[in-house]
Amino acid sequence: MQTETPSPYTLPEIKHGFDLTQDQAMIRDMVREFALAEVAPLAHEIDENHRFPEETWKKIVELGLPGIPFPEEYGGSNGGTLAYCLAVEELSRVCGSTGLTLAAHVSLGTFPIYKWGNERLKKAYVPKLIAGEYMGAYGLTEPNAGSDSGGTQTTAVKDGDHYVLNGAKCFITNANYAGTFICTAVTEPGIGAKGISAFVVPRDTKGFRIEKGEQKLGMRGSDWASLVFQDARIPKDHLLGPEGEGFKTFMKTLDGGRVSIAALSLGIAQGAYDVALAYAKEREAFGKHLSELQAVQFKLANMAMDIEASRHLVYHAARLKDANLPYAKEAAMAKLMASECSMRVTYDAIQIHGGYGYSREYPVERMWRDAKLCVIGEGTSEVQRMIISRNILRNS
């Protein structure tokens, strides 16, 4: 068991939020209460045991969190992107793995089918994904194609009413619990990104299998695995969007995904700050509380400022998406800023805790390991800079 004090169980109130709508504030408060009562107590254990908490996922589904940004006709609650981000933020504040589970399921596993699927696909899968009948996963990364996803090697060859897929995907979040996998494959070799198409792969597809994922640095309570296609036959109508537009579809999906990973990063940073602040006010050194030492005060000031700036960017990107305005650049900025902020804040949170921060007795080392995912997943920091600079240069 971890030391009870200071612990994330007694998080102080975040004053931010005067500009939220009543719905958004209620969703944030509801998820916060749920996160403190049901998610925080498991955060240490699931990290320690590399365990995906199925019981927590069931509760998340009961609360309706997977449906926040989707319309009611699919079983969603039409709450919008910002409300969804608030939910991810609050979960991540106490447990990054749980925040990631929801973010990957919604933004990557469900959203692309809702956005680009034909009516049949949408009706067949989206309500089940929202109702949590199974999880959704998204397969872009391959052993030889990560940031360079245009270099996808998995192939899809048309054969009558089917496409036959061969290849492999790795680091696929939620894979062991997913019922559908949205994957890219090359339908026309030799022409680069324009030859890539996207498919919805049902779990029970013959010739498709899931293999055990690697051990991870952080996010150990989030599931991941590898996918293998060996002459996997996918029905023609499971093509997501037009043939050859899979890469474009995936890039647009990632724009949305980035906002949620930015919210995930923000939550981790806020959680680490909360714990460090409580510790600084309690722990004594040199005859004073740490919070009375300027070296610590300045760290806290930087952390608070960093988080506040990130929060503005994250909420702004989410609001742009809700208003149907272009948001790719802002999503990349929010993701880059918040993820790097989460690295800085968790690093300083450990420093404030000193030796205790380095030990597993306190949650800050877990938060630091979890934060590292945020500067890699859904586009590394380097990729975010590419996206931002492309956007700037295109419009200048």
Added chain:
Amino acid sequence: MKIVACIKRVPTTEAQAKIAGDGKSLDNAGWQYMASFYDEIAVEQAILTKEKLGGEVTVVTLGPSAASKEVREFLARGADTGVILKDDHPSMRDPRATAKALAAKVKALGAEVVFVGRVATDRDHSAVGAMLATYLGWACVTEAIGLELSAGKGVAKRETEHGVETVEFSLPAVITCNKGLNEPRRASLKGIMAVKSKTIAEEAFENVAAQVTVSKVELPPARKAGRIVGEGAAAVPALIEALRGEARIL
């Protein structure tokens, strides 16, 4: 069945108690508010009753407009409508004045059963429920930990010093709800989004003069600091001695 749940907006448990300048009230600067703990149980019981027997749940509170936050929370959990009997100075009321105002509203709503918390966690009077039943001339079951309602009647369980008591009563009735009666649910996403289509009415009420007024408030004396009697097993005899002699709890 028309069901009413009465709730009170109270300061959160983190609110710091500081005596106001008048010496007979508390300074509420910087306080955050929430619904009283036992009122959550009352609303949950109202919603459970609706789910079992059908009907409509109205949440009624006396308080400022800002209490709409707490009322909304209960609408999100499944109550149907909310009523705020608007009172910007709730601390000036005594339980009798509150009960009278609630009784008038309950009558107007044509309710058959009213659920209230066994006590509000701020003033600790534990009086409004019983007074409300008296004004209405209804049966009153206090501190219920179990409840079965059917057409026109009910059976409740109450925990007493001597064990669990089972009581029978006929409706209409006022039930004051104790911990253990149910486990209040959380609002779901759908519940939160449904709040927009529900109404919270703000109404005036006849505020009768308080018969009991607060003349002075004093904070409890500060607790004495603890004392470490020693470390490890060697300190046990000294600890036992201190618990016997100083603390007198052994």
